[in-house]
Amino acid sequence: MTSIKKPRIYMPKLERNALGLTRMDYEGGMSTLCAGCGHDSITAAVVQAFFELGLPPHRAVKLSGIGCSSKTTAYFMPQAHGFNGVHGRMPAVVSGANAAQRELTYIGISGDGDSLSIGLGQLCHAIRRNVNMWYVLENNGVYGLTKGQFSASSDLGSKSKKGEHNQDGPIDPVSMALSVGATFVARSFSGDKEQLVPILIAGLRHRGFAFIDVLSPCVTFNDHEGSTKSYTFIRKSTSEVVGTGFVPIKEEIATQYESGVVHPVTMHDGTTLYLRKVDASYDPTDRGVAYANLRERQERGEIATGLLYIQEDSADLHVREKTVATPLRDLPFESLCPGSAGLEELMDEYL
Amino acid sequence: MSGTDEEGGLHTGSRVNDFAVKVATVNGTGSASANGLILKVIHRMEIPVSGKNVFPSNIQGLPTWYELRMSRQGHLARTPRFDLIVAMNPSTYARDVAEVQPGGWILYDDSWPLSKTLIRPDVTYLGIPLARLCIGKFAGSRVRVLMKNIAYAGALAALIGLDMDIIRELLEETFSRKKALLESNYVAVALGYDYARAHFDCPLPIRLEKMEPGHRHILMDGNTAAALGCVYAGATVGAWYPITPATSVMDNFTMLCKRFRTEPDGTKNFAILQAEDELAAAGMVVGAGWMGARAFTSTAGPGIDLMSEFVGLAYYTEVPCVFFDIQRTGPSTGMPTRTQQGDLLTIAYASHGDTKHIALFPADPEECFHLTVAAFDLAERFQTPVFVVSDLDIGMNDWRIPRLQWDDDYHWDRGKVLGEAELAELESFSRYLDVDGDGIAARTLPGVSAKGAYFVRGSGHDKHGNYTEDEEGYQEVVDRLVRKLETAKSALPAPVIGRREGACALLVCLGSSDAACREAIDLLAARGLAMDLLRVRAFPFSQDVDALLAEHDMVFVVDQNRDGQLCTLLVNETSVEKAKLHSVRHYSGTPISAVHVLDGVLPVLDPATDGTAATSRSTRQAKCPRLQA
Numbered sequence: 001m002t003s004i005k006k007p008r009i010y011m012p013k014l015e016r017n018a019l020g021l022t023r024m025d026y027e028g029g030m031s032t033l034c035a036g037c038g039h040d041s042i043t044a045a046v047v048q049a050f051f052e053l054g055l056p057p058h059r060a061v062k063l064s065g066i067g068c069s070s071k072t073t074a075y076f077m078p079q080a081h082g083f084n085g086v087h088g089r090m091p092a093v094v095s096g097a098n099a100a101q102r103e104l105t106y107i108g109i110s111g112d113g114d115s116l117s118i119g120l121g122q123l124c125h126a127i128r129r130n131v132n133m134w135y136v137l138e139n140n141g142v143y144g145l146t147k148g149q150f151s152a153s154s155d156l157g158s159k160s161k162k163g164e165h166n167q168d169g170p171i172d173p174v175s176m177a178l179s180v181g182a183t184f185v186a187r188s189f190s191g192d193k194e195q196l197v198p199i200l201i202a203g204l205r206h207r208g209f210a211f212i213d214v215l216s217p218c219v220t221f222n223d224h225e226g227s228t229k230s231y232t233f234i235r236k237s238t239s240e241v242v243g244t245g246f247v248p249i250k251e252e253i254a255t256q257y258e259s260g261v262v263h264p265v266t267m268h269d270g271t272t273l274y275l276r277k278v279d280a281s282y283d284p285t286d287r288g289v290a291y292a293n294l295r296e297r298q299e300r301g302e303i304a305t306g307l308l309y310i311q312e313d314s315a316d317l318h319v320r321e322k323t324v325a326t327p328l329r330d331l332p333f334e335s336l337c338p339g340s341a342g343l344e345e346l347m348d349e350y351l
Numbered sequence: 352m353s354g355t356d357e358e359g360g361l362h363t364g365s366r367v368n369d370f371a372v373k374v375a376t377v378n379g380t381g382s383a384s385a386n387g388l389i390l391k392v393i394h395r396m397e398i399p400v401s402g403k404n405v406f407p408s409n410i411q412g413l414p415t416w417y418e419l420r421m422s423r424q425g426h427l428a429r430t431p432r433f434d435l436i437v438a439m440n441p442s443t444y445a446r447d448v449a450e451v452q453p454g455g456w457i458l459y460d461d462s463w464p465l466s467k468t469l470i471r472p473d474v475t476y477l478g479i480p481l482a483r484l485c486i487g488k489f490a491g492s493r494v495r496v497l498m499k500n501i502a503y504a505g506a507l508a509a510l511i512g513l514d515m516d517i518i519r520e521l522l523e524e525t526f527s528r529k530k531a532l533l534e535s536n537y538v539a540v541a542l543g544y545d546y547a548r549a550h551f552d553c554p555l556p557i558r559l560e561k562m563e564p565g566h567r568h569i570l571m572d573g574n575t576a577a578a579l580g581c582v583y584a585g586a587t588v589g590a591w592y593p594i595t596p597a598t599s600v601m602d603n604f605t606m607l608c609k610r611f612r613t614e615p616d617g618t619k620n621f622a623i624l625q626a627e628d629e630l631a632a633a634g635m636v637v638g639a640g641w642m643g644a645r646a647f648t649s650t651a652g653p654g655i656d657l658m659s660e661f662v663g664l665a666y667y668t669e670v671p672c673v674f675f676d677i678q679r680t681g682p683s684t685g686m687p688t689r690t691q692q693g694d695l696l697t698i699a700y701a702s703h704g705d706t707k708h709i710a711l712f713p714a715d716p717e718e719c720f721h722l723t724v725a726a727f728d729l730a731e732r733f734q735t736p737v738f739v740v741s742d743l744d745i746g747m748n749d750w751r752i753p754r755l756q757w758d759d760d761y762h763w764d765r766g767k768v769l770g771e772a773e774l775a776e777l778e779s780f781s782r783y784l785d786v787d788g789d790g791i792a793a794r795t796l797p798g799v800s801a802k803g804a805y806f807v808r809g810s811g812h813d814k815h816g817n818y819t820e821d822e823e824g825y826q827e828v829v830d831r832l833v834r835k836l837e838t839a840k841s842a843l844p845a846p847v848i849g850r851r852e853g854a855c856a857l858l859v860c861l862g863s864s865d866a867a868c869r870e871a872i873d874l875l876a877a878r879g880l881a882m883d884l885l886r887v888r889a890f891p892f893s894q895d896v897d898a899l900l901a902e903h904d905m906v907f908v909v910d911q912n913r914d915g916q917l918c919t920l921l922v923n924e925t926s927v928e929k930a931k932l933h934s935v936r937h938y939s940g941t942p943i944s945a946v947h948v949l950d951g952v953l954p955v956l957d958p959a960t961d962g963t964a965a966t967s968r969s970t971r972q973a974k975c976p977r978l979q980a
Contacts, residue, residue, distance in 0.1 A: 057801065058798065058799075058800060058801035058804060059798055061797045061798065063638075073806075074806065074818075078804065079801035079804050080797075080801075080804055081795075081797035081798070081803075081804050081805065081806075081807070082804075082805070082806035082807065082808075083638070083641060083806070083807045084806060084807065084808040084809065084810065085634070085637070085661075085664055085807070085809060086634075086660050086661060086664055086809060089630060089631070089634045089660075089661070091631075091634075092626065092630070092631040092632075092633075092634025092635050092638065093634045093635070093637060093638035093641070094638060095590075095624060095626075095631070095634075095635050095638065096588060096590060096624070096634065096635030096636055096637065096638030096639035096640075096641075096642070096646060097638035097639060097641060097642040097797070098638075099588050099590075099622040099624060099635070099638075099639055099644070100587065100588050100622075100638070100639040100642035100643065100644030100646065101642045101643070101644075101797070101798060103798070104797060104798045121627055121628070121631075122627070122630075122631055122634075124627075125626070125627040125631065129624070317622075318622075321619065321622055322617055322618050322619055323618065323619050323620075323621075323622055324614060324618045324619060324620055325618070328587040328588060328620070328621065328622060328644050329587070329639075329642055329643040329644040329796070331585075331587065331620055333585050333762060333763050335620060336582075336585040336586075336587065336612070336620060337582070337583050337584075337585055337761075338582065338583070338611040339757060339759050340756070340757040340758070340759050342611060343579075343583070343755055343756070343757045346579070347569055347754045347755060350569035350570055350571045350575075351395070351569055351570075
């Protein structure tokens with residue numbers, strides 16, 4: 001995973017957040033991805049989301065697997081610890097790390113190869129466990145680092161750069177996440193920062209597994225005529241179902257929304273999420289509705305985007321497991337070891 | 352010596368507290384409770400005893416055996432020679448009848464006649480109509496089946512002298528809240544006991560007599576002891592995927608945590624993650640170890656294979672984590688309910704590229720407890736995966752061991768971890784910098800300080816933790832890892848060395864081969880052949896191992912695997928001359944016995960024998976030069 005150190009330019013007039021940090025403070029090394037790569041736009045959106053929320057970078061951790069997408073964790077927040085593990089296994093590492101330290105913000109960045117092929121099982125099970133994390137799937141329908149093979153999200157008939165047509169049906173990450181019980185499911189497009197940033201922010205506020213599929217064209221291997229993951233094709237096919245607005249706790253809603261179209265969702269920390277529904281009858285807290293709408297649009301050739309489903313009272317791994325409030329890794333030895341007295345008592349049961 | 356004679360042959364006279372019994376039953380019929388009861392009675396009679404379960408990979412309906420060995424001298428390794436067989440499974444009668452020693456006894460259910468083909472002239476048949484007796488006393492087929500087992504325990508009480516008071520005491524402990532069951536158990540015990548007393552000359556010459564309590568002993572299996580070690584070491588995260596014979600490690604950890612690690616408000620000081628597979632279990636442990644919790648997983652050979660990629664990552668990125676391998680018979684699915692030491696090579700070098708791992712080899716449940724605590728300290732001190740390598744025999748059988756002791760002065764060793772204050776004093780932090788010259792670089796924990804942030808990366812990295820494809824930068828790190836492991840050698844549990852006056856050879860073993868080797872050495876001494884014993888308890892091997900190997904001209908290496916994996920490791924990792932090593936191997940799936948060791952040692956050490964341990968005593972031969980002098 002390569003990155004180039006970015007020159008720091010002194011710019012005193014940059015906007016500062018609640019922590020007094022500028023957007024630049026959330027930026028990392030220079031990207032070594034191809035110019036125009038969708039992943040770089042996602043990185044910029046990640047930076048924007050953290051900046052806007054005013055999260056201290058060192059209280060986040062960034063984890064990824066292997067692939068172009070997984071390289072991007074080096075391009076933001078160098079103050080945060082990073083973990084670039086083995087291919088497709090990031091969810092397991094996050095599960096263990098999160099079990100050990102529940103207070104940090106867990107950022108998982110993955111791609112369609114990492115998430116839907118080699119790591120499909122791990123992704124499904126991390127969703128089932130409802131690990132409190134942010135899972136961004138940078139989806140370009142192609143294996144970039146190995147130069148252009150189809151991935152599991154490539155659509156049937158989509159054309160590769162070499163001119164072959166994909167014969168194997170795709171795995172749609174959003175339907176998959178909904179079907180295995182994800183408590184937060186969204187889809188966006190790397191080219192639509194207006195939509196993406198609020199979704200990322202909402203995901204950070206969600207207690208549980210926030211699954212965000214982001215279509216992110218590969219300019220080198222999958223941006224040609226005949227590809228269903230090109231900028232042109234995605235722009236033409238995406239259709240927003242639910243827009244996302246986020247209002248911090250106690251702040252008033254500045255925008256006036258048409259009644260019945262706005263769906264407020266109270267997050268576990270007391271903040272409120274406002275979802276703008278394109279169709280007033282859509283209920284983003286109803287898994288069945290979300291699923292049906294998704295299928296309906298798929299059949300029409302549309303790619304549904306937005307925050308498609310959210311479970312308000314989501315209980316994450318720690319809530320379910322009833323772990324103590326103190327992060328396990330910080331518990332003192334004395335509170336963990338029962339000592340000789342405990343052992344003596346126990347030994348009497350093995351006589 | 353009296354009693355268990357390695358010569359085999361006809362037993363004569365009475366043998367008190369020195370014989371072996373094998374119980375043949377059908378699994379899923381409740382015989383495990385009866386066998387456990389018998390083991391516990393003998394244990395509470397303060398007689399050294401071992402009970403080994405030889406069971407099928409099946410839930411109900413297949414043959415299963417339970418082997419009890421009593422030895423007042425304390426030789427508790429498995430013995431393949433049985434004085435009494437309790438034959439309760441007609442489908443294995445032929446095999447069971449054939450197995451009893453000449454002069455021995457067969458206790459069988461004579462509710463049905465025994466086929467004439469099963470009659471041996473050199474053994475005594477003790478027929479008890481157990482099924483018929485139970486039909487007369489109990490209603491319902493399931494209860495009758497269960498109680499038939501308790502009835503044979505009652506018969507054994509009369510035949511070999513199990514203490515009836517202790518039987519009653521144990522039944523009361525077990526069924527204190529189920530009075531009806533307690534009553535049926537009493538009736539069943541009496542059925543067998545009374546019948547045996549009325550029809551046979553009780554007790555038999557092979558019999559038990561209470562011994563003086565010496566050290567206070569307990570009965571515990573290795574997996575319980577290992578789980579207890581995890582609790583005492585302060586482990587907070589356990590991740591696993593169910594697999595025989597490792598499952599009871601996490602089952603026991605769960606049970607112990609509920610008891611010792613649960614707050615009054617019901618919140619838990621631990622997290623147990625049942626993963627989707629062993630790959631994920633390993634990933635979770637690596638994640639938790641990286642985050643600064645003491646984390647472990649328990650598995651067996653097939654799981655180790657799946658975990659290997661993460662093991663390599665943890666080795667290269669220097670993340671502390673503990674892996675339990677409760678070995679079973681491989682390769683592949685192999686015989687999942689049988690024991691072996693078949694994973695030694697896999698573990699020593701698990702994962703691709705240049706890797707080498709710390710492994711600890713407990714010989715019994717007591718060591719499972721203590722070496723587990725050591726494993727967590729070593730993992731954090733040396734920031735690397737540490738394997739606790741046990742096996743099915745240690746892990747799943749109840750062993751009579753001294754009561755476990757805990758030193759309240761113990762405090763965990765978290766290794767070099769820089770906190771916020773320490774980081775503040777540094778100009779900058781580099782993750783893989785060898786500041787102290789011992790090969791161990793200090794680490795930082797996520798979320799503590801921006802200054803300590805770095806990237807854990809499985810890809811090539813330099814001493815600062817930065818990505819590199821630079822020749823020197825890459826090599827510097829992997830060379831330091833070698834130095835780190837060198838430092839570790841002297842901190843690992845020392846080998847156990849048993850010296851004998853005039854020893855002409857050395858016997859090397861590890862893990863559960865210990866008891867059989869110690870017994871073999873006693874048996875050899877009785878033949879006038881003295882051998883030293885070296886039991887290695889850790890890999891990589893320390894200097895002591897090398898020195899002892901160099902001291903001897905003849906070295907026998909005992910392995911419970913086909914290919915002599917410990918032998919291979921010694922050749923590979925010490926300066927021993929290959930020519931002087933003799934590999935002794937047992938790999939049928941049953942625990943090794945002293946007879947197996949002698950069978951491997953005697954043909955070389957004492958060629959006048961015909962190559963088996965069962966031949967008569969011979970004179971010392973030239974192969975053992977020091978004793979001749």
